[in-house]
Amino acid sequence: MSNPLDATLTKLDVFINKNLPQVLAKETVNSLGDRSKYIGASDIGGCLRKAFLTKQQKPEYDIAQHIVFERGHLSEGIVAKMLEGTPYKTQVEASGKADNGFPIKAHIDFVVDFGKEVVVVEAKSTSIPVDEPYESWVLQVQLQMGLLKPSLSNKTVRGYIIAIDVNTGWYKTFEVEPNKTLFNIALGNANTLANALRNNKCPNGQIQLYCDKCPFKGNCEAISKGADKQLPFNIKALINKLKKFQSIEKEIKKCKDEIKSFMTATNTNVAKCNDATISLQQNKGDDYTVDLGRLRVEEPDIYAKYRIPAKKYSFLKII
Structure with a gap:
């Protein structure tokens, strides 16, 4: 913090x-x-090690991460407006027990009862558009539907995930049909976590999309350097997509360079074609820069006096 x-x-x-x-x-x-006293639906779709340690240690997050987490609540508010006019209820609790008796509780974002059919709706915040729902999202909804079903008599149940990027306005819905196999996987994860909590034995870590933000990554064997990593399905899909976009990126740069040359030569600040508008932006920084190489050699005392630690950065190289 x-x-x-x-x-x-x-x-x-x-x-x-x-x-x-x-x-x-x-x-x-x-x-x-008190989320340490039960297993939630969001606990079983991702890394069980993180879920276990979160219940045991209650980690602190910095303000920036707290604000990021709040995007989920913003998404829920938007979905509530999307569902306005339907007979929905919010934060519906569906409960069960693990094999060892440890409580399982799902707090479902929205449950819409249409009489013969009940629809579970889960709101998710994302910072990038996604073509398919993450596995963790699907398992969460499968557990929600499975826990809710016994209280619905003869009503059918199905689910939807609504993913929203609150920054750009992008959203997409994904239908989730009840699947016994996936429900059993979700329930199996719940049983694994329940046994770990009962026996106070931390389960193994699992590579996830959020590993970089995990407060327990410092001593996690799953992300240790040199370890063989089983990549999540969605990361594999993104890598494949990035590889496909590599040639497109080069073509985009070529187009930009040619258009920029034309606009600069013709003193054109804005160019418009159909629904595409391009603006020529100028760097408004200083007219001069410093030759650090010469300064370091010819004026080492001045260089040493005014230098500051460089900010490290990382980048991806497509091989």
């Missing part, structure tokens, strides 16, 4: 750093209860 004693923080920053996590923690307890 951000250091409240950091001199760069304003008094409001200090208040936010202290207050926001407390408010969100209280909201979670009020709506979901």
Whole structure:
């Protein structure tokens, strides 16, 4: 979490750093209860090691990550407006028990009862468009439907996932039909986690999309350097897509360079064709830069006095 004693923080920053996590923690307890006392539907679709350690240690997150998490609630609010006019209920609890008796509870975002059919709707926030729902999303909805079904008498049940990018407005719906095999996988994961919690023995880690943000990644064997990694299906799909886009990216750069040359030569600031508009942007930085190579050699004292640590960055290279 951000250091409240950091001199760069304003008094409001200090208040936010202290207050926001407390408010969100209280909201979670009020709506979901003590999540360490039961297995939730969102616990079983991803890394069971993270789910186990989260219940055991209750990790702290920085303010930025708390804000990222809040995008999920924004998505729920948008979906609620999408469903306005239907007989939906929110935060519907469906419960069961693991083989060892450990409680399982699913808090379903939306349940729409149409009489003969009940539809489960799960809202998901995403920062990139997705062609297929993540496996963790599907397993979560399968467990929700499986736990809800016994209370529905003869009604049929099916599910939908609505993925939303709150930054761009992109959204997509995915239908999820009940699948006994997938439900058993979800229930099997719940049993594995339940046994781990009962025996206080941490399960093995599993490579997931969110490994880079996991608070427990420091000593995780699954992401240790040099380890063979079983890539998630969605990461494989993205790598394949990236490879296909490689040639397109080169073509895009070629087109941009040619258009830029034309617009620069003809003093054209804006070019429009049908529904595409292109604006020629100019760098408004300093007119001069510094030859760091010469400065380092010819004026080493000045260079040493004013140098600052370089910011590290990483990039992907398609091989």
